[in-house]
Amino acid sequence: MARRPEGPPPPPVVQRVRLRFAKRGRLRFLSHRDVARTFERGLRRAAVPMAYSAGFSPHPRISWVGAAPTGAASEAEYVELALAVTVEPALLRAALDAALPPGLDVVGAVAAEGAGLAERIDASRWVVRLPGVAEPELRGAVAELLRRDVVEVERATKDGRRRFDVRAAMVLAVCRAENDTCAILEMVVRHTTPAVR
Structure with missing residues (x-):
């Protein structure tokens, strides 16, 4: 019993x-x-x-x-x-x-x-400050990222190293300058498994 x-x-x-x-x-x-x-x-x-x-x-x-x-x-x-x-x-x-x-x-x-x-929550808004990166440099990198259909990265997980697509999780990415030497990236990212951070 x-x-x-x-x-x-x-x-x-x-x-x-x-x-x-x-x-x-x-x-x-x-x-x-x-x-x-x-x-x-x-x-x-x-x-x-x-x-x-x-x-x-x-x-x-x-x-x-x-x-x-x-x-x-x-x-x-x-x-x-x-x-x-x-x-x-x-x-x-x-x-x-x-x-x-x-x-x-x-x-x-x-x-x-x-x-x-x-x-209820399926995406998050992220604001990333990038000191030492000029806004035009960031804008070019983000444009290239958004042009691609798949962007795979490798990450360590509890089950070992794993590759996954970060592009599919990105809904929106916008660049702006905080000043001449600091760019800001604002993104909306879907919640996926594993999480894209």
């Missing part, structure tokens, strides 16, 4: 809240795992009434989508929280923002309805 944890089952999910947060300054160097642990501590400090998974090792029910890579700042990271009690999203946002360290800033909260985050 299968073992069951003692005690009553966890309370059901009664509300989902979708948060948008920013990863700024020195905290851009946190890994996704570090961000997740920091959020869990912040949720406890802010006394957010989280819903928990069942079993012998219950965890707060948190859904993450498309984490920014370590070292990249972001103004639009998203997470969805499953709650055991209905709350006002604006109050949750303020309490959690106060409980998180400066640099992890909760900038928006809404009651989540319908499809989950993974079904």
Whole structure:
């Protein structure tokens, strides 16, 4: 007979809240795992009434989508929280923002309805500063990239080195100059597997 944890089952999910947060300054160097642990501590400090998974090792029910890579700042990271009690999203946002360290800033909260985050977000907007690169040089390289149907790169994955097409993931790429010696590349990139970064 299968073992069951003692005690009553966890309370059901009664509300989902979708948060948008920013990863700024020195905290851009946190890994996704570090961000997740920091959020869990912040949720406890802010006394957010989280819903928990069942079993012998219950965890707060948190859904993450498309984490920014370590070292990249972001103004639009998203997470969805499953709650055991209905709350006002604006109050949750303020309490959690106060409980998180400066640099992890909760900038928006809404009651989540319908499809989950993974079904709603299929692309990201990236802004890349390129010090030492002049805008005409970048413009030429981007034009060549966009002219091609396939641009393969090789990347190390957990399953070894793998080649994949980055061109298919690119929806839009625009160049501009910050100054004479720094170009900026703005891109819209589809979420693919493995992710194009």
